Amino acid sequence: xxxxxxxxYTNGIEAKNTVILSQSITLVESSKKExxxxxxxxxxxxxxxxGNSIRIGITGVPGVxxxxxxxxxxxxxxxxxxxxxxxxxxxxxxxxxxxILGDKTRMDNLAVNPDAYIRPSAxxxxxxGVGQKTHETILLCEAAGYEIILVETVGVGQxxxxxxxxxxxxxxxxxxxxxxxLQGIKRGxxxxxxxxxxxxAEGDNLIxxxxxxxxYANALHLFPAKESDWIPHVELCSALQNTxxxxxxxxxxxxxxxxxxxxxxxxxxxxxxKDWFYKxxxxxxxxxxxxxxxxxxxxxxxxxxxLNGEISPFEASRIVMxx
Ligand code: GDP
Numbered sequence: 001x002x003x004x005x006x007x008x009y010t011n012g013i014e015a016k017n018t019v020i021l022s023q024s025i026t027l028v029e030s031s032k033k034e035x036x037x038x039x040x041x042x043x044x045x046x047x048x049x050x051g052n053s054i055r056i057g058i059t060g061v062p063g064v065x066x067x068x069x070x071x072x073x074x075x076x077x078x079x080x081x082x083x084x085x086x087x088x089x090x091x092x093x094x095x096x097x098x099x100i101l102g103d104k105t106r107m108d109n110l111a112v113n114p115d116a117y118i119r120p121s122a123x124x125x126x127x128x129g130v131g132q133k134t135h136e137t138i139l140l141c142e143a144a145g146y147e148i149i150l151v152e153t154v155g156v157g158q159x160x161x162x163x164x165x166x167x168x169x170x171x172x173x174x175x176x177x178x179x180x181x182l183q184g185i186k187r188g189x190x191x192x193x194x195x196x197x198x199x200x201a202e203g204d205n206l207i208x209x210x211x212x213x214x215x216y217a218n219a220l221h222l223f224p225a226k227e228s229d230w231i232p233h234v235e236l237c238s239a240l241q242n243t244x245x246x247x248x249x250x251x252x253x254x255x256x257x258x259x260x261x262x263x264x265x266x267x268x269x270x271x272x273x274k275d276w277f278y279k280x281x282x283x284x285x286x287x288x289x290x291x292x293x294x295x296x297x298x299x300x301x302x303x304x305x306x307l308n309g310e311i312s313p314f315e316a317s318r319i320v321m322x323x
Contacts, residue, residue, distance in 0.1 A: 001023075073249070084150060085118075085149045089131070089153040161192075190220070210236065
């Protein structure tokens with residue numbers, strides 16, 4: 001990709017030009033050194049313009065209805081005048097690029113909605129992982145005027161913790177009639193949720209969905225209170241039939257009112273920013289250490305000494321660090 005000067009990207013983002021926004025995100029996602037340098041300049045420029053959105057994480061196992069929900073929810077949000085961006089963290093994309101959002105049949109309406117911006121997932125083999133890229137992509141989308149950022153992830157791996165650490169509100173989609181094991185949802189993920197939506201709650205499925213709502217509500221009671229003091233909601237929806245969608249937004253709005261009043265919202269954002277700083281710093285420290293002069297040879301030698309039982313692993317690490 002041939003790059004242009006910094007002002008091309010920054011002016012384009014400020015002018016809400018989605019083509020230039022996409023080009024900038026591609027730079028952010030690139031692992032090429034020169035792209036990275038430019039990307040960081042773009043991000044620095046955008047930082048003061050970012051932060052004014054609501055960041056919502058959405059997770060749930062494949063097939064639960066995430067993209068159908070985002071299509072309905074996103075369409076509702078643009079209908080009440082919001083500009084939304086949809087991003088995805090896809091832990092599987094290293095093998096098959098963009099498998100969450102790459103499928104063109106997903107989110108047909110949103111894809112042509114001028115108030116919605118959909119960005120398929122970054123693949124993750126870059127410094128700092130997929131999380132860093134998505135985090136920085138959020139900042140660019142905010143600078144481009146998107147007011148609600150939906151970050152989707154498949155609720156089966158590590159990635160929901162990453163999404164949790166970059167969003168304000170965490171939404172878990174479930175379906176009735178499948179046990180937790182079947183749905184592959186770990187207890188830890190339920191614990192992170194600010195709301196659980198039981199999707200496909202329609203027709204013959206409605207009774208089962210209501211039953212599931214009671215069960216999940218009871219289960220949530222057993223978890224320790226959240227630092228936000230927010231009591232997670234469990235509600236029903238049908239993404240396909242467009243029911244429970246406005247109610248989902250109402251829940252998020254009351255969450256915002258509550259956490260902005262108590263100051264938790266701001267505090268949580270600050271903590272997330274601090275955590276990201278240390279995460280990146282740790283990453284940089286490790287990278288520059290392992291890229292250091294002669295370190296590979298030194299490590300090989302001392303590793304052999306450890307394996308020969310000549311020195312202990314702990315002692316060896318102290319020697320390498322010069323302590
Ligand atoms: P994802 O893998 O979590 O993104 O799930 P999808 O949105 O691709 O949905 C998986 C399947 O469930 C598709 O065939 C959808 O049409 C269907 N689906 C999604 N939401 C609903 C719903 O509310 N009711 C019904 N009956 N089917 C749904």
